[in-house]
Each structure stands twice: as structure tokens, then as C-alpha cells.
Amino acid sequence: MVTLNxxxxxxxxxxxxxxxxxEGATAVxxxxxxxxxxxxxxxxxxxxxxxxxxxxxxxxxxxxxxxTGLEIRxxxxxxxxTGENLMGGTIVVExxxxxxxxxxxxxxxxxxxxxxxxxxxxxxxxxxxxxxxDSGAMTGFMAQAGTILIGGDAGHALGDSLFxxxxxxxxxxxxxxxxxxxxDLTEEDVAAVKNLVEKxxxxxxxxxxxxxxASAKQLYHFRSEHRGIY
Amino acid sequence: MCGIACLLLKDDSLQSRLGELxxxxxxxxxxxxxxSAGIAIFGPGxxxxxxxxxxxxPGVNWEDLxxxxxxxxxADVTLGRRAGANGTIATxxxxxxxxxxxxxxxxxxxxxxxxxxxxxVEVLKATGAPSQMxxxxxxxxxxxxxxxxxxxxxxxxxxTAEHSHPFVPSxxxxxxxxxxxxxxxxxxxxxxxxxxxxxxxxxxxxAARFLALRLGExxxxxxxxxxxxxxxxxxxxxxxxxADEISVVRDAFSCKPAVVAETEDYVAVASEYRALATLPxxxxxxxxxxxxxxxxxxxx
Numbered sequence: 333m334v335t336l337n338x339x340x341x342x343x344x345x346x347x348x349x350x351x352x353x354x355e356g357a358t359a360v361x362x363x364x365x366x367x368x369x370x371x372x373x374x375x376x377x378x379x380x381x382x383x384x385x386x387x388x389x390x391x392x393x394x395x396x397x398x399x400t401g402l403e404i405r406x407x408x409x410x411x412x413x414t415g416e417n418l419m420g421g422t423i424v425v426e427x428x429x430x431x432x433x434x435x436x437x438x439x440x441x442x443x444x445x446x447x448x449x450x451x452x453x454x455x456x457x458x459x460x461x462x463x464x465x466d467s468g469a470m471t472g473f474m475a476q477a478g479t480i481l482i483g484g485d486a487g488h489a490l491g492d493s494l495f496x497x498x499x500x501x502x503x504x505x506x507x508x509x510x511x512x513x514x515x516d517l518t519e520e521d522v523a524a525v526k527n528l529v530e531k532x533x534x535x536x537x538x539x540x541x542x543x544x545x546a547s548a549k550q551l552y553h554f555r556s557e558h559r560g561i562y
Numbered sequence: 563m564c565g566i567a568c569l570l571l572k573d574d575s576l577q578s579r580l581g582e583l584x585x586x587x588x589x590x591x592x593x594x595x596x597x598s599a600g601i602a603i604f605g606p607g608x609x610x611x612x613x614x615x616x617x618x619x620p621g622v623n624w625e626d627l628x629x630x631x632x633x634x635x636x637a638d639v640t641l642g643r644r645a646g647a648n649g650t651i652a653t654x655x656x657x658x659x660x661x662x663x664x665x666x667x668x669x670x671x672x673x674x675x676x677x678x679x680x681x682x683v684e685v686l687k688a689t690g691a692p693s694q695m696x697x698x699x700x701x702x703x704x705x706x707x708x709x710x711x712x713x714x715x716x717x718x719x720x721x722t723a724e725h726s727h728p729f730v731p732s733x734x735x736x737x738x739x740x741x742x743x744x745x746x747x748x749x750x751x752x753x754x755x756x757x758x759x760x761x762x763x764x765x766x767x768x769a770a771r772f773l774a775l776r777l778g779e780x781x782x783x784x785x786x787x788x789x790x791x792x793x794x795x796x797x798x799x800x801x802x803x804x805a806d807e808i809s810v811v812r813d814a815f816s817c818k819p820a821v822v823a824e825t826e827d828y829v830a831v832a833s834e835y836r837a838l839a840t841l842p843x844x845x846x847x848x849x850x851x852x853x854x855x856x857x858x859x860x861x862x
Contacts (some may be wrong), residue, residue, distance in 0.1 A: 366836035385835055385849075409849065411835060430818070430851060450816050469816075469854055487853075493578045524564065 344371050345398050353378045377401030394418040395420030395440050398403040415442045416457050434461045443532045453480045462532040472499045481528050483537050494547035499541045501523050514550040564740040565591025565713035565833045568801045570755050570808045570860055573827035574788040581704035583744040588711045590837040592692045595713035597696045598726040600687035602736035604805050605706035607681040611648055611657030615685035620648035620820050627671060628654055632790045634666035645699040649688055670752035678730025682805040684729050687723040707862060710803040712738040719764040729770035737773060739766035740833060741818045749794060784859045787811050791855055809859045816854045823847040831859045
């Protein structure tokens with residue numbers, strides 16, 4: 333096991349060390365102090381524990397289609413863009429996350445045990461995000477593919493301009509965004525939510541009791557006579 | 563980008579350490595705004611009169627200036643704390659109407675900028691790196707119960723000390739802003755039509771003057787900030803401080819960051835968590851992000 337104390341060590345040096353670890357290695361990051369860009373660009377399936385609060389882009393550009401065994405666990409909260417462009421593996425944040433969690437993420441799973449701020453899963457491209465608590469306004473904005481599960485309440489403009497991604501909400505929805513609509517829950521949906529809840533380790537969500545939000549597909553092709561509905 | 567760092571102390575025993583606690587907060591926000599900086603420190607009130615915070619060009623003779631001002635104002639002017647490598651910052655104590663004082667200042671030395679005034683507040687601003695400002699002005703030694711700091715990366719107006727935040731548009735009222743207002747020219751014209759004079763062409767000063775106007779008309783701090791979110795468009799995280807309260811608000815899209823940490827001893831607000839990471843007991847603080855268009859206000 334590798335233990336790295338972040339104090340006095342450059343962020344690039346920390347990330348280079350993590351990137352050079354072999355498959356199956358375990359690393360512990362101490363004293364993260366809210367620093368940005370920690371655990372970025374790690375593609376080997378290793379385990380990383382962050383022992384405190386981290387800043388922006390934690391776990392960004394990590395994982396790969398083949399490295400699904402990557403596991404990043406944060407014993408605290410994280411800033412903007414957690415798991416931005418994640419390709420594979422799992423990120424678990426034991427606290428809350430800031431805005432734009434999982435932005436553009438293509439693969440892997442991001443679990444947030446606290447609340448998420450605005451724009452969770454913005455432009456999501458295939459990854460899965462599970463938030464135990466509430467998620468702020470504009471969650472799922474322009475999400476193209478993937479799944480977002482919100483264990484608590486969703487803020488305003490949920491799923492605005494959604495493409496093929498699907499959002500499940502266990503709590504209340506403050507308002508839907510443009511072209512987002514509530515759809516009937518199918519058996520496949522219940523099975524998918526059950527699977528996700530188990531993976532995330534949540535025990536407060538009943539898979540048959542969530543709201544499915546998906547695209548109404550009215551905005552796929554822009555027509556000038558439809559500009560009024562934007 | 564700009565950086566915000568604010569600390570309201572609920573525990574009086576921390577007051578002697580306000581500056582010492584604020585310096586690492588300001589330093590942590592230097593990457594967000596390195597062209598200029600400023601801080602408002604609210605301390606115990608002046609027993610007599612008001613404290614005027616002034617910024618002069620290097621080489622100023624404060625004793626002569628105080629004497630000249632006393633003549634023009636027709637009241638005693640006492641020289642308070644001086645700061646800066648060239649002694650460019652000073653506070654003057656004077657029991658005078660602020661309008662009379664500022665007119666006298668303009669008549670005697672138009673090149674000296676009035677950064678703010680109040681019974682409690684002291685305002686310090688400088689161009690250059692924020693950490694340099696902290697060192698030059700000895701921020702680490704200052705005591706008080708509220709500190710409100712800003713590190714600026716100018717986007718809307720010139721880089722000068724006068725254009726940097728906090729803006730102090732009326733007695734013991736300080737405002738810092740991260741973002742940009744899109745309708746500031748419209749609001750500026752409305753304010754000017756009401757006879758309000760602005761010192762700079764800065765968009766954040768417009769917000770500051772607007773708040774001062776609303777507070778003058780009897781709004782609570784919370785109410786004035788609420789009015790601002792209705793009247794002013796744009797991107798903003800705003801932190802407003804008075805002698806005993808602070809308020810935080812973000813625009814509907816919350817493009818500009820804000821993090822709050824609350825303990826029994828203090829409330830701290832910053833653009834990023836790393837500015838809060840050095841505060842005592844931060845591990846046990848309740849940390850959260852202010853929601854869009856919700857006004858959060860804390861009193862001492």
C-alpha cells in the first residue's frame with residue numbers, strides 16, 4: 333500500500349505517482365486539504381482512498397473501458413466536476429459533492445452518499461450516477477446517455493434538453509426542464525434501479541417507487557417554428 | 563474569476579485572531595484573482611465619531627492632510643492606523659457627517675481615495691498579489707469580529723485599488739462580488755437619476771450602491787439582498803457584511819461558486835473549500851453550498 337501525504341507535494345507529482353501504480357495496487361491520499369485535480373488521469377484498475385475533502389475534478393479523466401476495477405473513495409466531500417469525463421471504474425464520495433458531478437462521463441459509476449449541487453450529470457455520455465440525497469437545479473442537463481438516480485429530491489429544470497439518458501427520482505421533483513417528461517416505470521426500470529441501489533449500497537430507495545424522467549424528443553431537430561417551446 | 567473569503571466570528575475569544583485566520587483564506591484565493599485585492603475588517607466601534615479609510619499616493623504627509631481636513635471640515639481629525647510600505651493607507655477619525663467629510667477630502671486632496679467609513683469598519687485595498695497586500699498592510703495582526711476579503715481578476719473595469727472590492731457605499735456596509743452584472747448600466751442610470759454618485763465605472767459598485775439605497779429606505783439586510791436579485795441580472799456570488807451581519811446570495815444559475823462552513827464559533831464563506839481548510843475545527847463544521855437565489859443571513 334502506498335501512502336501519500338499531499339502537504340508540500342505538487343498535484344502533478346501526486347497524480348504521476350498514482351498513474352504509475354500497477355493494477356491491483358492500493359494508495360491512500362492524506363491531507364488533501366480541498367486541493368483541485370487530485371486522482372486525475374489514472375487508467376489502471378487500482379484502489380485510491382482520499383482521507384478528507386477534495387477540490388475540483390477529483391477522479392477526472394480516470395478509468396477506461398477495460399479498467400472497470402478502478403475504485404476511488406473519498407472520506408469527505410468534493411468540489412466541482414467530480415469524475416468529469418470518467419471512462420470506467422467507481423468513485424464513491426462519502427460526503428456531498430459540488431456542481432457538475434460526472435460531467436461528460438462516458439463510463440463507470442459515481443456514488444454520492446450526501447447531496448449533489450447543481451447540474452449533476454451535465455452532458456452525461458454513458459456513465460451512471462447515484463446520489464443518495466438531493467440533487468440541485470438543472471440535473472441531467474443535455475445528458476446524452478447513461479443513468480442518474482436521485483435518492484432525495486431533484487431541483488428545478490430536471491433533465492432540461494435530455495437526449496437518451498434516463499433519470500430516476502425517489503423524492504420530489506421541483507420542476508422539469510424543457511423537453512423532459514415523466515414516463516411510466518417499466519419492469520426493466522425497476523430491475524435497473526434495484527441493481528443500481530444494491531451497487532451503490534443505498535437502503536432508503538424502493539426501486540418500484542421512483543419517478544422515471546426521460547426525453548420527450550421534441551427538441552431533437554431544431555425547427556424555427558418551434559422556437560417558442562425552448 | 564474572482565475569489566471571496568469571509569469570516570464572521572461568533573466566539574468573541576477568537577476576535578484577536580481574525581486577521582491571522584483571514585490571511586491563509588485570502589492566500590488560498592489568490593489563484594482566483596491575482597491582480598488586486600481588498601479586505602474590510604469590522605472591529606469594536608469607535609467611541610467618538612467615524613473612522614474613514616483612505617488610500618493615498620506614496621509620499622503623502624498624513625499629519626498635514628489631517629490638519630488641512632480639520633480646517634475644511636471644522637472638526638477635529640485624528641490620525642489612526644497607518645499601513646503600507648509607503649504609508650499609503652490610513653484611517654482618520656472624525657466626528658463629522660460623512661458627506662461633509664468626503665466633500666472636504668475632495669477639496670483638500672482630490673487624489674486621495676475614500677475607501678469606506680463607519681464606526682466599526684476599516685477598509686484596505688491594493689493592486690498586486692493578494693498575499694502581498696496581506697503582508698504590506700499587516701492584515702495578520704488585525705483584530706475584529708467580521709472580515710470580508712476579495713481577490714480580483716478584473717473583467718468589467720480597470721485594475722486599480724479604487725476598482726477593487728470590497729465596496730463600502732455607506733456606513734459600515736461592505737460588499738464583495740464574484741461575477742458580472744449584465745444590466746449594471748441600466749441600474750446605474752436609475753441610481754444616478756436619484757442623485758446617487760458612484761466613484762467608479764465598476765459593475766459591482768452599482769450593486770453596492772443599490773444595496774445602500776435599499777438599506778437606507780428601511781430594508782433589512784436580507785430584504786435588500788432579495789431586492790437586488792430581482793433588479794440585477796447577471797452572474798453573481800455576493801457577500802455583504804454590516805457591523806453585525808453577513809448575507810450571501812447566488813444568481814439563478816449559480817455559475818459562480820460559494821461554500822459555507824458553519825460551526826458554533828464562526829460562519830465562513832468562500833469561493834472554494836480550500837480557503838476554509840485552515841480554519842480551526844473545520845473538520846466538524848457544517849459545510850454546504852448556498853442554493854440559487856436563496857438569501858442566507860447570519861447575525862453575530
